[in-house]
Amino acid sequence: MTVVVGLLVAVVLIALLAVVHRYLWRRLVRDVSAPGGWWRRVGTVLAYVLPVLSLGAFVTRQAGTPFVVQQALAWPGYLWMALLLYLLLALWAGELVRLALRRVEARRDARVAEPEPEPEPASVPAGADAETSSDAPAPDAPAPDAPAPDAPADPGPRVEDPARRLFVARTLAVGATGVAAVTVGAGAYSVLNGPTVKRLTVPLAKLPRRAHGYRIAVVSDIHLGPVLGRSHCRRVVDTINRTQPDLVAIVGDLVDGEVDDLGHAAAPLADLESRHGSFFVTGNHEYFGDADAWLDHLRGLGVHPLENARRELPGFDLAGVNDVQGEAEGDGPDFDKALGDRDTSRASVLLAHQPVQIHDAVDHGVDLQLSGHTHGGQLWPGNYLAELANPTVAGLERYGDTQLYVSRGAGAFGPPVRVGAESDVTVVTLASKQA
Structure with a gap:
């Protein structure tokens, strides 16, 4: 049954990709180029190649193909998926522009087609002889035998100017492509430039005075994989160390792959610096591979997994639970x-x-739960979808006597792009109400 459902989902996704790329081909290739032109040929080839690359980026990861193949397909495949999203949004906005232009043209044509009002007949001067006036032809009247002036020709249905139509199509295509490219470029830069530091103070009623000001560096969703590797991990570690925390909390989804492929990428975690050490709990992505192997590897790097366990620290208890994905195992x-x-x-x-x-x-x-998982939506308007599946998408909220802080994460899954959801490392400072 699971296999059948998986196949049906795959068929639906492939059909959706086909429809979407057909639409892109019409707007970005057919409508803006001449048959047989170089762009018509190149654009048609890309309309087939790009969705194959995107599917390949996902399929190779699930199929466990050699890591070098995953890396080769991941960059173009995932980046195209991000670009595809914003191309569609920009082109749909362009459809509204097309509709507005058509309405303006229709109103203009309606005004042109309206007949001009007929002139009123000339008035007879007072005191003039009625008979003479009635016999004399009006100065501007045509002679009795003169042919009637031609009636205005029926313009018939409006014929759209091909040159104008081509200009509008090219303008909208170039504009949509430019907007999408700038959006994805800026979003990729925000990820590859490393996370920003956010600072948050959370008061805890039971926290003693001696623990007031305790600082926890919270990081989640680093997603080391075929796109984000050792250099990204180094940026995250350096960002954390600059905050000089008392404790580091890595809240799941550290990796997208196996230890054999990504162990070297996680090596900078051994350089994390804090007063009371670094702690880790699993995310759902750890269970897509060998979670136990990763837990053993992290112990070797000096990172302490909390597998449904607790540590007593000065002033409070630090606990950790496994991710719900682990229930399947x-x-x-x-x-x-x-x-x-x-x-x-x-x-x-x-x-x-x-x-x-x-x-x-x-x-x-x-008293306080620290989480990740949502990425803050990662790619706007994905935050609205994330709200449907999560009680909190990002930031601090209270549930009864428990506070929940959700980090947007320090990496990205799939496209190495973030739009409207900046990556972060959050320094949570615990405050005692007794201080």
């Missing part, structure tokens, strides 16, 4: 194991990858 979250026997008079901070785990956190009296 019998390795899901266990809140009772992580939190069940703790001293509830102490403040507690929970690391849990997905915001949806907040409801279990509330039931177990957690």
